Amino acid sequence: MEIEPQDLSHYSCECCGDDSHIARGFVHDEDGSTAAAYFVHWTLGKVDTHGAMFDLIVGRWGEGASAADRSAVSLAFRIGPQGGFMIVDAEGRSVAESELVGHVLSREDVVNTPLAKRVFDIVDAIWLQDSRIAEIVESAA
Numbered sequence: 001m002e003i004e005p006q007d008l009s010h011y012s013c014e015c016c017g018d019d020s021h022i023a024r025g026f027v028h029d030e031d032g033s034t035a036a037a038y039f040v041h042w043t044l045g046k047v048d049t050h051g052a053m054f055d056l057i058v059g060r061w062g063e064g065a066s067a068a069d070r071s072a073v074s075l076a077f078r079i080g081p082q083g084g085f086m087i088v089d090a091e092g093r094s095v096a097e098s099e100l101v102g103h104v105l106s107r108e109d110v111v112n113t114p115l116a117k118r119v120f121d122i123v124d125a126i127w128l129q130d131s132r133i134a135e136i137v138e139s140a141a
């Protein structure tokens, strides 16, 4: 898989008002087709306490595909002994409101399904290739 970074935007954290980032991009499969759009949210300097959120839109993209072919999936990233990635409900996340999304998946919709493996492959590609999220990756080291 290969990432294609898009824009990086700022917002203020809902809890503390601190400067936060959203890094957007696409992940493409080896054959060049798009596997997912992604949105990584984190608050600068607070990954250790706030973690980070990885929101994905997975499914079919390109010609002939519509929102009905795509689903929102969200993962929470946390630091610590119980840390790592956890699939969470996408409902309530801004990605769930996207017009590109036809289905909003819950944790139960994804865990222990073939989609879970695909989601973790997509997150791996973002983790390894998107240098904009270095602060998150370094927090986990």
Ligand SMILES: [Zn+2]
Residues within 6 Å of the ligand: 013, 014, 015, 016, 017, 018, 043, 046, 050
């Ligand atoms: Zn905060």
